[in-house]
Amino acid sequence: MSRRRLAAAATVVGLAAASLTVTGSTAVAYGDGYSALIQRASYGVPHITARDFASLGFGAGYVQAEDNICLIAERMVTVRAERSRWFGADGNVSSDLFHQKAIDDQVAEKLLDGPHDGVRAPSTQVRDQVRGFAAGYNAYLRDGKATTDPACAGKEWVRPISELDMWRAQWADMVLVSSGGLADGIVAAAPPTASGNSMSASAPPGAVVTGSEGTATDLGSNAYGLGRDATTSGAGMLLANPHFPWDGADRFYRMHLKVPGRYDVEGAALVGGPTIQIGHNGQVAWSHTVSTAKRYVWHRLELVPGDPTSYRYDGEPRKMTARTVTVQTPDGPVSRTLYDTHFGPVVVVPGALDWTTTTAYAITDANATNNRALDGWLAMGQAGSVGELRTVLDERQFLPWVNVVAVDRRGQALYADHSVVPRVTDSLAAACIPAPFQDLYESEGEAVLDGSRSSCELGRDPDAAVPGILGPANLPTLVRSDYVTNSNDSYWLANPEHPLEGYPRIVGDEQTQRSLRTRLGVHQVQQRRTGTDGLPGRGFTTSNLWDVTLGNRAYGGELVRDDLVRSCEAQPTATTSDGATVDLTAACAALRGWDLRVDLDSRGAHLFTEFALAEGLRFADSFDPTAPLTTPSRLAVADPEVRTALADAVQKLEGIPLDARLGDIQTEPRGAERIPIHGGHDDAGVFNLIHGGFEPGVGYSKIVHGTSFLMAVELGSDGPSGRQILTYSQSTNPNSPWYADQTRLYSGKGWDTIKFTQRQLRADPNLVTYRVGERRD
Incomplete structure (x- = not known):
């Protein structure tokens, strides 16, 4: 590496790492400390190579802090239940109370202390990655360079993070569309007063206990799995097109992670994540789309007369558990009493599912004990075929709220909704959903079960990874040599030539109207295969797949x-x-x-x-x-x-x-x-979804969410190739060279190339190489 290039790199990204001497493209680390090779390619995309998973996590944590330290630091403020302390009570107290309850209940600690109660302990490799990520982030903070992002420069809330912070953030991701999405209802749940009104004397004044940190609920995606019959080369080809927020904690981050001989995956993860969630190795590529399946079930509780915090279960009274949770705000502490049952927390939906003198409602969140995801994504990245990937899905059942669409080098394409779904079978629904809620289940898949009978518990499928969820035999899967696709409707028409039918309603609907985006997505595949879309030839290449997607x-x-x-x-x-x-x-x-x-x-x-x-x-x-x-x-x-x-x-x-x-x-x-x-x-x-915030008289002056990480990858005989882009760019820091470059590229329908092999990387004229590392504690 030339002195000129090293000097330029140090100026742009701040390369010096604590406890490490940089010498060209090599480095001397102390003892058995963390050490990761970083190859920054065009648009700031890091390709990270390490000898073990701890150092791999260290490298990922370090580069993500370089590019998005404010996002990660704010995410940790959220899971530490400190948003009100640092950002004010308005809109933050509900979030803080929800997360403080998880801290008080030691939710993350229990998920690490498996196996017990259906919880599997994370693997050594994943623990190492998480530990290394926290160490890498902290090493960046200790390097002594002032944070240049004005969003958090000089802020006290930018502090070192712990492994436990990381695991708390991982749990929050798992329950994003279940308990997390119901946080306001969990915090607001209070027994009725003597007059029968559902109020609580301990509730803070006014409307303080409302809102959250602004978690996006309108998530979505498109994905194509194109098999050998749909591509001109006969190799598998994948379109990944997640629609996620352009701002906040749910942004993607492009990276390539490699432990030689053990793990080698290029793609994207949500910022703050230590492993690839959407991507490819040399043999398999995969993406995710948000599934229609529900992640929790309701239990209607029959309350004991005169005691609205006790409920009947098989004829016997059971007392709810009351927990007083306290969080700090600039105006002083705020406390709230929250209530749990053996099913899970009590939740209110005002005007629909209220807590009265006779009835209350609790939920069972199927993802509340899901600590399997990081190991699952790690195993996906090590799969060598669609068949092996399917085995990973079947055995681990870790996907929290998404489908998977995948292809392999041999031209097999896979669709599966093997996400975590509560075990509501047709027979259980018929026997245990009270009549007033049957229509709700048929129309929306929302299950309100009779909470007074043990026979209405979720039970266990014999092939399920853990109790209380549907096993693989009850979940839709399809393997094809032509194509599969999903655009956030249910599994039914993953391939219209082979409709998937006969699955429990809680997973999704069948023989119902599809969205216009779903319909266009299928039409685009069919028209490209027959050559009737106005583009040259017939069949897919990565080039015309890009053109179709951005058509x-x-x-x-x-x-x-x-x-x-x-x-x-x-x-x-x-x-x-x-x-x-x-x-x-x-x-x-x-x-x-x-x-x-x-x-x-x-x-x-x-x-x-x-x-x-x-x-x-x-x-x-x-x-x-x-x-x-x-x-x-x-x-x-x-x-x-x-x-x-x-x-x-x-x-x-x-x-x-x-x-x-x-x-x-x-x-x-x-x-x-x-x-x-x-x-x-x-x-x-x-199909190319973009939602802009509307400003009267001006137009859509800020993109809210939509196409984010976009990848068209082919698994050819010479290795993976294709195109990819991160629409909002790699860094949120306006002083970073990678703050707007990919956004301009997207504006012109441009792309960055797949750079999976060293040959592909070395061909990049903007490549900068350095090492980061430090002594392990």
Whole structure:
């Protein structure tokens, strides 16, 4: 490594590591201390090689702190139940009480102290990775360089982290869409007063106990698993297209992790994660999409008369456990009494599931004891085929709330919803869901069980990894040589030629209407295979897979735009939902001139988006389960709500030209720069999902969430190859060179290449190599 390049690298990323002497591309570490080789490629993507998993974790923790220290530090503030202390009580007390209860209950400690009660102890390798990650993060802090990110520079809450902090954060990720999503209801649950009102004398005044740290619930993704019959080479090919927040703790981070001979995976993890969650090795590639399955069940409790904190179970009274939890705020301590049953915490949903003098509701969270995920992802990264990966899924059952779509080098494609799902079989549902809640189960998959009978406990499937969850035989799996796909609808049409049916309702619905995004996703695969999509040839390459993904078709517009324009032109005035009369002349012209895409140059796309968001996409024909990809399809032009939605859209867009270029009004700020962003809303049937925050008179001035880590990888005979990008860039630090570079690249539909082999890495002209390390305690 040249002195010039080393000096430049030190200036840009701060390479000097504690307890380590850097000499070219080698380093001298003390004793058996941590030592990791970092190869920073274009766009700041680290390729980390270490001799063991502890040092691998150290390298990952160090580079992630270099790029995103504020995100990780804030995440640790959350799981330490200190948001109110550092950021104020408003919107944070509920989160703090939820996490403080987990701390008081020693949830993380119990998950590490397995095996017991269905808990498996994490492996030595995973413990080492977690320990190393914390050490790497802390080493970056001890290097003495001031944090340059203004979001947290000089802040007292940026402190060293512990292994226990890491495990608490991992638990929070597991319960993100279950207990975590119900945190407000857990904190608010209180027995009724003498008058029968559900209130608590210990509740803090006002509306302090509301809100959380802003955890995103609108997560989603697209994924294609393309087998040998769908690719021009005959090798497996994967599209990974998760739709996640562009800001906050749920951002992805690109990296490549390698322990020679044991683990070698390139891809992405959520910031603060020590291992790859979406990615590929040399033989297998995989992605995840958010599953429709439920993660918890409700138990309706029959309360003991005169004692609303006791419930009957098999005819005998059981006392709830009351725990007083206290957190610190700038205005002093706040305490709340929280209640548990043997099922789990008591939860209220005001107006729906209230705590009365006769009835209360508790949940069992199937992910509350899931400490298997890090080991599961590690094992996925070591799989050599789709068959081996399926065995990992079957034996470990660790995916908390996502499907998996995968391919292998031999051209096999896999779809599986082998996520953690409470064991609600059809027979249990029929026997144990009270009549008033049967319709809720059939329509939404929400199970409210009779909590007064032991016969209504979840039980255990003989093939399940732990008690209380569905075993692999009760979960949908499909292996194909053509393709599988998922865009957040249920498993039913993972491949329309082989519908998956007959699974418990709690996993997902069958023979029901699919989203426009799901339908377009399947159409794109089918049309590419037959060569009818307007692109050259037929079959997939990584190049045309990228083009298809970023083709930015708005399927809803393809179906109804012409009918909408005819209706609009025939009667160019309409009334909004609040009674105002709107002239639609400009709207008719803008829609007629729209190219039916959400590209930067598309004019009028935002008008159709707002029409769709106003629930204007109403269809005249019904869904036909025998034609699920083409029905419904005809605009209900006679429905007055269609015209009202268009009028509402025009009214909302006041001050914004209705024929504006999308790239002029949909942007992402990077300092003073505003980067134009293509993509659109799934309500309009867009595959490349982008949701922007709307600013009246301006447009979508900040991207909220959508396409994040995007990867098209082929597992060819010469090794993995293809394209990838992190749309919001690698670092949140505005002073980092990797703060906006990939965002600009995405704006132009560009890409970074797969760099899995040393040959691919060495071809990168921007490669910088250094080592980090320190003595182990």
